[in-house]
Amino acid sequence: MQTTIRFIVNRLLKMLFTIWLVTTIIFFLIRLMPSNPIDRYIETQMVQYGLGAEEAKAQASFLFSMDLDQSLLEQYGAYLLKVIQLDFGNSLLSPGVPVMSIIAERLPWTLFTVGSGLLLSFVIGISAGALLAYRRDRWYEPVVSGVSSFLSSIPDFLIAIFLLILFGVVTWGGGNPILPIDMLRGNYSIGVTPGWNLAFLTDAFVHGLLPILTYAISQVGIWVLLMKGSTISTLSADYVTLAKVRGIKPRRILTAYVGRNALLPISTEFAMRLGFIIGGSLIIEQLFVYQGIGLELLKATSGQDYPLMQGIFLIMTIAIVVSSFLAEIFYAVLDPRIKATKGAIT
Amino acid sequence: METTPLLEIENLSISFKTKRGYLKAVNDASLVIHEHESVALIGESGCGKTTLSTAIVDILPLGARVTEGEILYKQSDGNTVDLLTLKKKKFRTLLWSQIAMMFQASQSSFNPVKKVRMDFIDAAKAHHPRMTEKEILKKSEKLLTLVMLDAERVLNAYPHELSGGMKQRALLALALLLEPKLVILDEPTTALDLLTQEKVVALLNELKEEFSFSYLFVTHDLSIVSELADRVVTMYAGRIIETAPVASFFQQPKHPYSRGLIDAMPKLALEQGELVSIPGTPPDLIEQTSGCPFAPRCHRKSSLCTEQMPPMTTSQDSQHEYACWHPYLGV
Amino acid sequence: MTQPAVFQTISQSSKWKKTLVQARYAIFHDVSGFIGFVILALICILSVISPWVFPVDSASNAAAILQPPSTEHILGTDHLGRDIFAQIANGGRDLLVMALITATLGIFLGVILGAFSAIIGGKVDSLLLLLADVWLSIPRLPLLVVLSAFITLNSVTFAVLLAILSWAGLYRTIRAEVLSLKERPFIEAAFMQDLSLSHIVFKEIAPNLIGFIAINYTLLMKATIYAQVGLVFLGILPLEQNWGVMINQAWTQGVIYNPDSIVYILAPTLMICLLIVSLVWVGKSLEDVFHPSLRK
Numbered sequence: 007m008q009t010t011i012r013f014i015v016n017r018l019l020k021m022l023f024t025i026w027l028v029t030t031i032i033f034f035l036i037r038l039m040p041s042n043p044i045d046r047y048i049e050t051q052m053v054q055y056g057l058g059a060e061e062a063k064a065q066a067s068f069l070f071s072m073d074l075d076q077s078l079l080e081q082y083g084a085y086l087l088k089v090i091q092l093d094f095g096n097s098l099l100s101p102g103v104p105v106m107s108i109i110a111e112r113l114p115w116t117l118f119t120v121g122s123g124l125l126l127s128f129v130i131g132i133s134a135g136a137l138l139a140y141r142r143d144r145w146y147e148p149v150v151s152g153v154s155s156f157l158s159s160i161p162d163f164l165i166a167i168f169l170l171i172l173f174g175v176v177t178w179g180g181g182n183p184i185l186p187i188d189m190l191r192g193n194y195s196i197g198v199t200p201g202w203n204l205a206f207l208t209d210a211f212v213h214g215l216l217p218i219l220t221y222a223i224s225q226v227g228i229w230v231l232l233m234k235g236s237t238i239s240t241l242s243a244d245y246v247t248l249a250k251v252r253g254i255k256p257r258r259i260l261t262a263y264v265g266r267n268a269l270l271p272i273s274t275e276f277a278m279r280l281g282f283i284i285g286g287s288l289i290i291e292q293l294f295v296y297q298g299i300g301l302e303l304l305k306a307t308s309g310q311d312y313p314l315m316q317g318i319f320l321i322m323t324i325a326i327v328v329s330s331f332l333a334e335i336f337y338a339v340l341d342p343r344i345k346a347t348k349g350a351i352t
Numbered sequence: 353m354e355t356t357p358l359l360e361i362e363n364l365s366i367s368f369k370t371k372r373g374y375l376k377a378v379n380d381a382s383l384v385i386h387e388h389e390s391v392a393l394i395g396e397s398g399c400g401k402t403t404l405s406t407a408i409v410d411i412l413p414l415g416a417r418v419t420e421g422e423i424l425y426k427q428s429d430g431n432t433v434d435l436l437t438l439k440k441k442k443f444r445t446l447l448w449s450q451i452a453m454m455f456q457a458s459q460s461s462f463n464p465v466k467k468v469r470m471d472f473i474d475a476a477k478a479h480h481p482r483m484t485e486k487e488i489l490k491k492s493e494k495l496l497t498l499v500m501l502d503a504e505r506v507l508n509a510y511p512h513e514l515s516g517g518m519k520q521r522a523l524l525a526l527a528l529l530l531e532p533k534l535v536i537l538d539e540p541t542t543a544l545d546l547l548t549q550e551k552v553v554a555l556l557n558e559l560k561e562e563f564s565f566s567y568l569f570v571t572h573d574l575s576i577v578s579e580l581a582d583r584v585v586t587m588y589a590g591r592i593i594e595t596a597p598v599a600s601f602f603q604q605p606k607h608p609y610s611r612g613l614i615d616a617m618p619k620l621a622l623e624q625g626e627l628v629s630i631p632g633t634p635p636d637l638i639e640q641t642s643g644c645p646f647a648p649r650c651h652r653k654s655s656l657c658t659e660q661m662p663p664m665t666t667s668q669d670s671q672h673e674y675a676c677w678h679p680y681l682g683v
Numbered sequence: 684m685t686q687p688a689v690f691q692t693i694s695q696s697s698k699w700k701k702t703l704v705q706a707r708y709a710i711f712h713d714v715s716g717f718i719g720f721v722i723l724a725l726i727c728i729l730s731v732i733s734p735w736v737f738p739v740d741s742a743s744n745a746a747a748i749l750q751p752p753s754t755e756h757i758l759g760t761d762h763l764g765r766d767i768f769a770q771i772a773n774g775g776r777d778l779l780v781m782a783l784i785t786a787t788l789g790i791f792l793g794v795i796l797g798a799f800s801a802i803i804g805g806k807v808d809s810l811l812l813l814l815a816d817v818w819l820s821i822p823r824l825p826l827l828v829v830l831s832a833f834i835t836l837n838s839v840t841f842a843v844l845l846a847i848l849s850w851a852g853l854y855r856t857i858r859a860e861v862l863s864l865k866e867r868p869f870i871e872a873a874f875m876q877d878l879s880l881s882h883i884v885f886k887e888i889a890p891n892l893i894g895f896i897a898i899n900y901t902l903l904m905k906a907t908i909y910a911q912v913g914l915v916f917l918g919i920l921p922l923e924q925n926w927g928v929m930i931n932q933a934w935t936q937g938v939i940y941n942p943d944s945i946v947y948i949l950a951p952t953l954m955i956c957l958l959i960v961s962l963v964w965v966g967k968s969l970e971d972v973f974h975p976s977l978r979k
Contacts, residue, residue: 023813
């Protein structure tokens with residue numbers, strides 16, 4: 007019990023440290039870099055609009071919600087305090103709108119598509135990988151493994167382009183492509199009221215279909231290969247063979263002996279993949295014009311909306327760090343060995 | 353010893369599919385284990401002894417296949433069945449309840465993510481679905497105490513919390529859980545230090561007295577053979593080349609290879625004899641010759657040996673069976 | 684009769700001969716590895732010769748916009764009437780050069796930090812390891828996007844930046860490799876013989892890292908190409924002459940939705956796929972050579 011607590015505390019500290027580090031990097035970029043956005047803003051205000059130094063500074067203070075009259079250390083402290091309260095100030099592009107409310111509006115869509123895609127690929131990949139490990143001597147094993155290895159190396163946005171062309175551009179001899187791609191921009195069609203009604207849910211699903219498919223296809227190969235390797239090494243473990251010799255039913259062996267032990271090393275990979283996909287979502291959402299957090303980050307960057315930019319980046323990092331924390335806790339709960347060996351170090 | 357055969361292996365051949373072709377790991381092997389008998393299967397690594405023992409419980413590795421022969425087993429109800437052609441479901445009911453096995457090293461024989469008690473419960477439930485957990489644990493505790501373990505502690509521990517010797521003994525208790533008729537032990541002592549080895553060997557002997565089952569144990573350690581076995585079976589290059597009661601095996605081995613093995617064994621205090629190893633290495637099992645596989649390393653070989661495989665012959669006192677054209681006969 | 688020595692250490696055998704044998708094995712021992720090497724070689728050759736053989740004509744030609752493949756333009760023309768094949772032929776060079784720069788810098792950084800950390804050990808080691816762990820959980824692509832708002836990126840600063848940002852992953856793998864090497868008997872023996880640290884690092888450890896470095900080199904090149912093409916597509920890196928730019932152009936011009944000019948978008952996409960897949964296969968093939976235990 008004590009090792010469990012120490013393990014959890016250890017991982018919790020690491021998670022907080024990561025978030026703190028990212029926050030500090032952002033503060034450094036905004037406030038301390040030569041020609042940082044605040045200094046630049048003050049300069050433009052003074053040069054272009056002829057404002058006095060004090061006036062320009064006051065405007066910048068308001069805009070970036072930082073008290074520029076304070077010392078840097080005090081500013082840093084105030085900044086951290088705000089970040090803890092998830093207060094990133096107001097967006098510059100849409101003045102008066104808090105960054106957090108924009109994030110709250112966009113994030114669920116990205117979570118929906120990324121989450122469904124990841125889950126879909128995980129379920130398919132894990133089952134296929136386990137099956138391949140059992141059927142190593144069949145003719146289709148090298149075929150499926152080859153395709154998986156191919157899929158896992160192609161960049162996700164190229165898969166998105168292929169899907170876009172296959173479903174939305176090529177007419178396949180008929181008059182129209184399979185999906186009316188220009189109708190599918192955005193998260194749902196105009197005229198559909200968001201809520202828990204069937205019309206909205208189907209509409210949202212159809213709009214998210216191609217992004218979800220992209221995430222699923224780009225990840226499925228990895229899961230197949232990982233699970234195949236993991237299952238093969240588990241199948242040859244003594245405890246599985248001994249379970250067979252004990253006359254235990256194959257299904258029980260699959261769930262209690264093979265499945266659990268083979269899944270363990272993969273569960274930590276889940277969080278790492280999530281980080282990767284969230285990064286990739288920038289490009290995917292741009293391609294499909296899907297109004298998620300990734301597209302919002304791109305808009306914020308090109309519009310130099312610094313508060314929004316840092317808010318989104320921090321939320322992305324937090325999402326990844328928290329999920330990898332959960333994955334590790336999950337792993338530790340499932341595997342009694344891990345707490346003993348990994349609790350102490352790092 | 354007038355006993356009935358429990359397990360009869362007849363003309364068993366097992367092949368591995370490899371890149372270079374078929375590798376005959378076990379070649380026309382026949383072997384009998386009687387009731388209450390302890391049989392040792394010895395030979396160098398790679399001679400096929402482990403393959404042979406895993407074939408009995410149908411856990412041959414991927415790519416290995418029994419090409420011919422049968423494994424006849426006399427069930428507790430008196431009927432004899434061929435394990436190789438038995439339906440999988442029926443076969444599963446025999447496993448562990450009548451034939452149990454312990455692996456080489458056995459350090460990872462318990463499910464690493466579950467407490468040891470689950471391995472006991474799973475084994476019992478597979479054969480007696482109506483047995484309650486309480487009954488199973490009670491029986492397990494009794495057996496664990498018998499193998500000199502703190503039953504309470506072991507059952508509630510994860511495998512990684514137990515030492516090697518403890519796991520070995522816990523596995524023995526697990527093997528005896530359903531009172532099997534035959535226990536197969538693959539290198540039961542290799543991973544243990546000498547003192548623990550000694551304890552396990554003593555324990556195995558005691559348990560055999562108490563439960564009266566048969567052992568088949570596979571080893572290359574002749575010192576435990578002398579302490580545990582009633583009969584010794586020697587394998588070389590996939591073939592069984594000699595079978596003999598333990599005493600006369602050590603005193604008068606007939607086959608030059610058996611003799612070589614005994615001479616290579618370090619003797620304590622007995623005589624200042626030189627430790628002699630057998631020259632050469634075991635043959636390639638893929639390109640087999642028609643002659644005796646041991647001929648290239650044998651100092652008694654003649655031209656006959658390289659041409660023809662010697663048949664199994666019974667010695668005059670009918671104690672030994674050997675496959676050799678030029679055995680050590682007499683003194 | 685003289686018996687040849689049973690054991691031959693790496694330094695005893697001829698290094699060149701060994702490298703040649705390994706290279707031959709890497710290229711020919713399996714189909715996917717062979718195909719990978721061939722594709723990579725073809726792309727390299729194409730990149731080198733195309734400025735002379737297939738020069739890009741950057742002048743637009745309003746009379747020949749978005750033409751389908753023909754004998755004159757075997758892959759058709761783009762939205763400005765320029766030949767697509769010439770762009771394809773020349774589009775890999777920058778990607779390859781940048782990937783090489785990033786991979787070289789990144790490997791250099793990773794090896795120095797990793798070896799240093801593993802050999803020194805102690806508090807420095809655990810601190811670096813913690814930092815690497817933390818660093819790895821920061822999403823790379825969004826970070827690059829955010830940084831682009833603060834730093835003006837061109838291909839070279841980008842390559843350097845990416846190499847610096849990639850330190851953590853490489854550091855971790857190389858540290859682990861050096862740690863396991865340290866445990867190996869021949870290194871332990873070297874330590875016990877009191878050989879100098881520089882001798883141990885350069886003569887004993889470094890030669891055993893070469894295979895490992897080769898594998899990671901291809902992986903890092905792959906990651907660089909992914910990031911580079913991605914950022915070019917997003918319009919964050921300046922538009923030069925590469926396949927990512929072609930995709931970006933096709934997309935921003937809306938050509939991607941035109942069923943008649945699929946070749947325009949498909950050609951650069953396929954080329955990037957080929958380049959990345961060939962790198963992955965080459966990496967895998969190298970892995971077979973240097974870590975034969977991982978085979979199967």
